[in-house]
Amino acid sequence: MKQSKFFIILTAIFLFLISSCAPKPTKKVPIEFEAGQKYFHRVCANCHGVDALGKNTKAPGLIDPEYLPENFSDEEFYQQIVEGSKKMPSQRNKVSDPEIKEIIKYLRYSQKIADLVVEEDDPENDDEE
Ligand code: HEC
Numbered sequence: 001m002k003q004s005k006f007f008i009i010l011t012a013i014f015l016f017l018i019s020s021c022a023p024k025p026t027k028k029v030p031i032e033f034e035a036g037q038k039y040f041h042r043v044c045a046n047c048h049g050v051d052a053l054g055k056n057t058k059a060p061g062l063i064d065p066e067y068l069p070e071n072f073s074d075e076e077f078y079q080q081i082v083e084g085s086k087k088m089p090s091q092r093n094k095v096s097d098p099e100i101k102e103i104i105k106y107l108r109y110s111q112k113i114a115d116l117v118v119e120e121d122d123p124e125n126d127d128e129e
Contacts, residue, residue, distance in 0.1 A: 023050050029109065036106025039099045043091055052107055059088065062107055063114045077104045 023045030025037050040052060047059035054061025066072065081100050084090035095103065 025051055027051055033106045033109045036102035039095060040103050040106055043094045052110060063110050065116050068111055074104050
């Protein structure tokens, strides 16, 4: 009897490991961003990483100062998704326009809460470099 219990636990661990391979969000977001989070993880996370963090993934993380609104506009996001680039295939047939809007909304929210260190002429940041 003890052995079968052990087997069940082993199976549970195995299933957990398999399921954790799929890109699943690790963060709980407010309800209005959940749709975008879902679309992002369906379409983009394979390359850009879970939560768009892109660590050790084939595409850059998007929660990065480089992609904040002042450096990378919503329009540029839209174009990148629809047209793709040399290294990124167009995602046109994977997402609809309303879905893209949700994805961008979700990414902007994630950037906002990520506490990114932005390089500015702020003297208080000087000793952090
Ligand atoms: C098949 C892999 C793949 C998928 C899927 C993918 N990307 Fe990319 N993405 C890339 C790669 C690779 C780059 C780097 C492109 C380059 O350097 O030219 C990139 C670059 C980008 C950039 C930066 C462009 C720039 O000019 O710096 C943005 C923004 C972006 N992707 C958004 C998305 C979004 C949003 C999705 C989902 C709708 C998505 N990507 C899906 C591979 C992917």
